[in-house]
Amino acid sequence: MSVLQDAMLSLLKNIRIGEHFTAEQILRELRAAHFSVSLATVYRNLGIFTSEGRIRRVSVAGGPKFYEGNVLPHDHAVCLRCGRISDFALPGLLDLVSENLKGEIISADLTVNYICRDCAE
Amino acid sequence: MSVLQDAMLSLLKNIRIGEHFTAEQILRELRAAHFSVSLATVYRNLGIFTSEGRIRRVSVAGGPKFYEGNVLPHDHAVCLRCGRISDFALPGLLDLVSENLKGEIISADLTVNYICRDCAE
DNA sequence: CTATGTGCAAACTATTTGCCGTCTG
DNA sequence: CAGACGGCAAATAGTTTGCACATAG
Numbered sequence: 001m002s003v004l005q006d007a008m009l010s011l012l013k014n015i016r017i018g019e020h021f022t023a024e025q026i027l028r029e030l031r032a033a034h035f036s037v038s039l040a041t042v043y044r045n046l047g048i049f050t051s052e053g054r055i056r057r058v059s060v061a062g063g064p065k066f067y068e069g070n071v072l073p074h075d076h077a078v079c080l081r082c083g084r085i086s087d088f089a090l091p092g093l094l095d096l097v098s099e100n101l102k103g104e105i106i107s108a109d110l111t112v113n114y115i116c117r118d119c120a121e
Numbered sequence: 122m123s124v125l126q127d128a129m130l131s132l133l134k135n136i137r138i139g140e141h142f143t144a145e146q147i148l149r150e151l152r153a154a155h156f157s158v159s160l161a162t163v164y165r166n167l168g169i170f171t172s173e174g175r176i177r178r179v180s181v182a183g184g185p186k187f188y189e190g191n192v193l194p195h196d197h198a199v200c201l202r203c204g205r206i207s208d209f210a211l212p213g214l215l216d217l218v219s220e221n222l223k224g225e226i227i228s229a230d231l232t233v234n235y236i237c238r239d240c241a242e
Numbered sequence: 243c244t245a246t247g248t249g250c251a252a253a254c255t256a257t258t259t260g261c262c263g264t265c266t267g
Numbered sequence: 268c269a270g271a272c273g274g275c276a277a278a279t280a281g282t283t284t285g286c287a288c289a290t291a292g
Contacts, residue, residue, distance in 0.1 A: 004273080005272085038273070040274070040276090041272080044258085044259095044272090047258085059182050061178075065257090077222055079224075090217060090218065090221050096211060096213065096214070096217065097211065097233055100211050100212075102238060103200075103237050103238055105235045106234040106235055108231060108232070108233045109233075109234070110231045110232075111230045112218055113226075114224045115225040116224050120225060123246080123247055123291080158248080160282090161248080161249070162247080162248055162249070164282060165283080184280095185280080185281060185282090186282090
């Protein structure tokens with residue numbers, strides 16, 4: 001683990017739970033912290049961390065992917081106005097799925113589109 | 122509505138419920154039906170139909186998007202071995218979501234990763 | 243005739259890769 | 268010195284767009 005990789009990982013791990021970053025945002029954060037790093041390297045390391053299960057990659061329709069340090073199972077809610085992604089837990093989801101689908105269930109990705117309370121005003 | 126657009130729409134609407142096509146596959150189907158059409162036009166028309174709510178666009182992590190004629194609310198199960206996408210219904214999902222998330226819920230996209238019965242053998 | 247639809251090629255966005263230099267143990 | 272790390276530029280995949288021509292109503 002290089003100094004840069006440590007910095008990337010702790011960026012993703014230590015930021016407020018529920019934050020989500022794109023590769024571009026991570027690049028900006030790292031540069032703000034005086035790393036002279038390139039986008040290719042950010043992507044390369046994000047790929048490594050994701051395949052090691054240290055971080056999680058989140059796809060949201062029609063845009064860049066987001067990365068988060070929270071690898072515990074949880075779901076995402078995307079506000080259609082401000083675009084912000086929030087984590088939320090939906091206990092019982094996997095049970096509900098396995099009652100309704102035959103086969104060996106590996107995981108379930110739930111993305112809820114909603115209008116968050118800030119935007120609803 | 123041009124003849125081509127009619128053909129695209131009925132392709133998406135009439136095929137066995139639960140089928141999902143990529144833009145490339147639709148192009149191939151149309152050409153097999155003797156249309157001399159380009160990929161750009163397929164994408165253009167898919168975009169129009171999607172924004173009109175006549176078809177639905179489905180994103181699956183790390184690949185091209187799929188399109189389906191079934192616009193009724195339903196969920197998707199992706200087999201991690203064969204990659205096939207199946208429709209399935211999860212009654213009670215929206216209720217479960219609204220019990221656990223504050224805000225105005227618009228829709229919920231659930232994608233289940235699993236091993237289908239054909240692949241399990 | 244006017245709007246709509248289409249092909250083609252080029253642009254674009256997000257991401258990945260090859261190559262080669264560099265740093266570290 | 269070997270192997271991991273990283274910069275740069277080019278490649279790639281999927282999708283979108285500008286433009287000029289064709290076609291339908």
